[in-house]
Amino acid sequence: MRFLLFDRVLDVVPGKRIHGVKTVTLTEPYLDGHFPKAPLVPGPLLVEAMIQLLAWTAITKHDFKLSCVLSVLEDVEVPPQLRPGHRLDLHGQLMGTNKKGSVGRAWAEIEGEEVARVGRVIYGHVPHPDPDVLRERFRYYGGPA
Amino acid sequence: MRFLLVDRIEEIQPGTSIRGFKNVAMSEDYLTWHFPEQPILPGVLILESFAQLAGWLEAKTSDFTQWVLLERVRSARYYHFCVPGDRLTLSLEQLESEDDGRRVYRGECSVDGGRRATVEFEAVVVPMAELEERERAVRTYEALQGSEGLLERMDLKKGPRA
Numbered sequence: 001m002r003f004l005l006f007d008r009v010l011d012v013v014p015g016k017r018i019h020g021v022k023t024v025t026l027t028e029p030y031l032d033g034h035f036p037k038a039p040l041v042p043g044p045l046l047v048e049a050m051i052q053l054l055a056w057t058a059i060t061k062h063d064f065k066l067s068c069v070l071s072v073l074e075d076v077e078v079p080p081q082l083r084p085g086h087r088l089d090l091h092g093q094l095m096g097t098n099k100k101g102s103v104g105r106a107w108a109e110i111e112g113e114e115v116a117r118v119g120r121v122i123y124g125h126v127p128h129p130d131p132d133v134l135r136e137r138f139r140y141y142g143g144p145a
Numbered sequence: 146m147r148f149l150l151v152d153r154i155e156e157i158q159p160g161t162s163i164r165g166f167k168n169v170a171m172s173e174d175y176l177t178w179h180f181p182e183q184p185i186l187p188g189v190l191i192l193e194s195f196a197q198l199a200g201w202l203e204a205k206t207s208d209f210t211q212w213v214l215l216e217r218v219r220s221a222r223y224y225h226f227c228v229p230g231d232r233l234t235l236s237l238e239q240l241e242s243e244d245d246g247r248r249v250y251r252g253e254c255s256v257d258g259g260r261r262a263t264v265e266f267e268a269v270v271v272p273m274a275e276l277e278e279r280e281r282a283v284r285t286y287e288a289l290q291g292s293e294g295l296l297e298r299m300d301l302k303k304g305p306r307a
Contacts, residue, residue, distance in 0.1 A: 001146040003175035003187065030148040035276035042148065043215040044189035044196065051189075067180070070188040073221040080214035080269050133181075 001029045005049035006090055009143040015061035018092045020053045020141075022046075022108070024084040031084065043078030043116075046088075050106035050118050054092030056138060058102040058123060061094075064131035064138070068102065068123035075119025086110050101125050146174055150194040151201065151235070154289045159206040162238040165289070167194045171229040186227040191235075191262050192218065195252040198237045199268055201286060203248065209279045209286070213248050213268035221264045231256045246270050 011019040024041055031039040055068035092106040101124050107117040128134055153166040169186050176184035196215040203213045227233055237252040247269055254262040273279055287298060 001175055003178040029146050032148065034148045036278070036281065037274075038276050040214070040276075042193055042196075043218075044193040047192070047218070048187060048189040069185070069223075069226075071223055073188075073192075073218055076218035076221075078215060078218075080216045080271075 003048075004052075004141075005045055006053045006141070009053070009056065009138070009141050012057060012060055012143060014057065015094055015097055016057065017094070018053055018057045018090075020090045020092075022049045022053075022088045022090055024082070024086050024088065026084045028084070038081075039084055040080070041082040041084065043080065046078050046082070046108060046116050047073065047076055047118060049088070050090055050092065050108060050116070051121050051123075053090050054094070054104050054106045054118075054121065055102075055123060056141075056143060057092055057094050057104070058097050058125070059134060060138070060143075061097055062099070062125070064134040065128060066099070066125040067128045067134065069126055070121070071101065071124045072120070072122040073118060074121075076117065077119075078116045082115065088115070099125060148193075149197070149285075150190055151197050151289060153291055154198075154201060154286070157202065157205055159202070160239065162236070163198050163202040163205075164234065164236045165194075165198050165201075167191075167233040167235060169227055169229050169231045169233065173229075176229065184229050186231070186233075188221065188223045188262065191223075191227065191233070191254055192221055192264055192266070194233070194235055195237055195250070195254075195264050195266070196268065198235055198252070199239075199248065199250050199266075201289070202237065202239060203270065204273065204282055204286065207273075209282050210273050211270050212273050212276055212282075213270055215266060215268050217267040219265040219267070221262065221266075223262045225259065225261050227254075227256060227261055233261065 089109045094104040156164045240249040
């Protein structure tokens, strides 16, 4: 599978907040075995969608010179039985960021109602050798880079 | 992809604990993107491995009539990267829970004795029949036992080459 877990960036304020979209479709390969009689979105992949998106808030703030790696998750809730067919609005906020790391929170909504949240995520930052590569990837996601 | 994130169940104490392995291979497709030219096992997939192990613990304990689905992650801490070639040892224990339809777990992931991640999460119990045929789940569970007993299961008395 392509481990790209959100589909579009709608709005980003570097270092502050981000808004994006993840659509869940029945064609996604992991739904094949999860589960044979009921296609349910695995909670950890929804978490990945939220934290992948939020990471760009930090990356854009630091001029695409660094990348984010997951260090801590706390206070996470996911819907145990989410079926495909939804468009999820993903929101993320950074509470703090510096060269070493970032801390933030994120949540997912379906038609304005919160269905999942990451109460707290901490990223470690690693230097990225080629900012243009990251810039290009952000554009790929529809980010206004 | 085959969304099966446990390769082996090594030890199980029904209702109490389970230990299994997850191998990380360069051929796994999601590593192409996580990250380009720098393959690292995504931390959330370690969480999913633990969630699946919890499922197998519930399945075995209930004679394959129940499974559990992740609902809350109290915490997940990642101490070091897991990369291709690593064999992750996943140890999961089920904690006391007052609610019968809910389970609480604590897990530790290590590679060669070095701690890589710790998790604490809650899951809800669901009937296996809603998710998968019982017989199919039993066969997958057997496949997670490794080669021991495989010949008997395949109804072969000797090895395939004997």
